[in-house]
Amino acid sequence: MKIESLIHSLFANNPKVYNVSGDAVDYDVLVNEYRSIKNYILTNAKEDSRVGILVNKDYYYLLTLLACMESGVAFVPMMSDYPEQRVSQLVDIASIDIMISNTNLRQALAFDSSEVETKFELSENRLLYIIFTSGSTGVPKGVEIIRSSYENFLSWVSNTFDEITTEDRVLNTTEYTFDVSLMDVALLLTKNVHFFVSNFKSNIFQLCNELEKNKITAIATVPNNFSLMAMFKRVDLSALKYAFIAGSRFPLSLYKDFAQNLPDVRVFNCYGPTEFTIYCLFKEMKIEDEDVFDGCVSIGSPLTGLGALVVDEQMNSVQDGQKGELVVTGPQLMRGYVNNKEKTDEVVVTIDGLSYYRTGDLVFKNGENYFVVGRLDDTVKISGFRVNLSDVDTYIQTLPYVANVATVTQEVKSGESRLVAFMDLTKDLSNEEIYSDLKKILPEFQLPKKIVKLDSLPVNNSGKIDKKRLKKMTHPNKLS
Known part of the structure; x- marks a missing residue:
């Protein structure tokens, strides 16, 4: 499932994209603006260029991201309100040489909008994006994800959620600096869903109003937001059918609340560090005995083609029921931290000839299901x-x-x-x-x-x- 083919197919099939006001973007406008941004990038890009995206979160951000994907130029998402010092730091670490910002977006949109083929070879090992995570020393770590890693994820989305169709409506609430947002993009690329850009920041009333107003059927969000949604009584969320929950532990209280307050929503507990391309384990919550064990909510089992182990400090597998560190393997593993081999070697280990990522999460396995207990670095002496x-x-x-x-x-x-x-x-x-x-x-x-x-x-x-x-x-x- 090639990214460039999916994007070409998307724009050939009248994509339904809506701005932060909830208004549909005219198809001709969407296509012309997309091509202009893509041509601006290709005109300025070299073989190893990286594009920093620093525009307000509207559909222009989506178009810029897709233009980079199709062109074969790696993108580095940022938030438009980042302090200047933070931006300079990321530019330096990621070697960003092209910036699409609020300042020069108009220049990019004025570019020629004729169809132009990319000048780069779109190999599976080509860098797709760099997303930064917090570093323990205060210096952020740039996670490098290649094209084939996201393509593996896209194939999983396409094959797993047959029931999601072009009639479904997705609300993109998460900033693109968090890779959970790329689940929304995956639904757009593989299902050609209606794609709504949310103006949500932290006001749950605003989020629920957007869900109701736009008759949203699918959302990918964090447990805290979903918990507030499940408890919110003043709006009609009856259109909502799918909720993909990730980003932190799924609390037991939320497990109880959504069953009572949103009984018709199919809820998926999705687990995955940025270093492993969005999600690597998941489970649909069906309010069954296997969902909860010893006070923990299950994160399910690995996605198709991925593997997981629970290991001790010597990287030896432990028995079912015993606690240990979760390590994961497969084609969604990051290429590494940008320009930081030392940190990469600390978290990527070889077990039985395969490269595994050390998640740092303390887990146990019961049957086919994995359960997160906490973080290894959450352990203190009392x-x-x-x-x-x-x-x-x-x-x-x-x-x-x-x-x-x-x-x-x-x-x-x-x-x-x-x-x-x-x-x-x-x-x-x-x-x-x-x-x-x-x-x-x-x-x-x-x-x-x-x-x-x-x-x-x-x-x-x-x-x-x-x-x-x-x-x-x-x-x-x-x-x-």
Whole structure:
């Protein structure tokens, strides 16, 4: 399933693309603007050029991304509100030599709109895009994904979701700096769905209004957004049929909520690090016994053609039911971190002759299903005991009144830490009542020493719980 063939077919079959206002973009306008942007890129591109995309999130962003894909010129997505210093840093790391920004977009749109073939060989190993993830040292890591990796993903989407048709309507809510957005693009390329560009930032009322107004049938989003959607009662979401949930752990509370509040929506729990091209494991949530085990929601099994193992610290497979690190293998594995072989070698290992990516996630396997317990780097020492913070959260979320929870550490003395649990509750309870329940499910060394009740937990730009912000809230001046 070649990317360039899918894009050519898309524009030959009257694609339905809608701007952030929800208005359909005229077909002739769409085609001419697409060709102009593509020709601008090809005129300025060299064999190893990289295009930085720094335009407002509207359909122009989509057109620029598709133009790069068809032309064979790697793209590097950015957000238009990035600080100048951040942009300069990414330009330097990724060796970006062409920039499509709000400033020069008009120049690109004024270019010749005649059909021009690419001048580059579109080999399967050619770089498709670079998406940056946070680095532990503060320096972002650029994940390099080649064409064949995304083509493998496109084939999976095409073959797995036969029921999705040209009549379906997808709302693109995620910024292109997060590869979950490329699931929306995959549905456009393989199913020629109606593609709506969302103006959603963080206001859930706005998101739900867009879903209702545009009669959206499919959405790819993060658990926090979907959780709020499932609880939102003031709009009609009856058109929604498919929800692809990824980006962070699928909380047990959400598993219970969507079954009650959105019973007609087919929900897919999708798992995948940026380093493995969007998703690498998935499972449709059917409210069955195999979906939940020991307080964890299943991430299912690997996509077609991919493989997964649970391994110990020596990279040896562990038995079913035992916890270990999840490693994944297959054609969707990244080429590497751009200009950073040292970091690449830390996370890509060879097991039985195959290259595996070390996800850093602590998991266990039960039957054919994998379950995420937490992050390996979430493990801390408390009173001499090793405690995994995500593991603590998993047990706390089994309490029926806990909508969401995040446990962090607070430094109380030099070299000493205590656990602080931030909770979003569905009913008003005293800390004493909560502690009474916690003592029934957690050993003493895993018990939070402080409980902080919030109306909702803060999230970052990707929709994940913002633990850095919560950590700052544990400062002695803010939390006694």
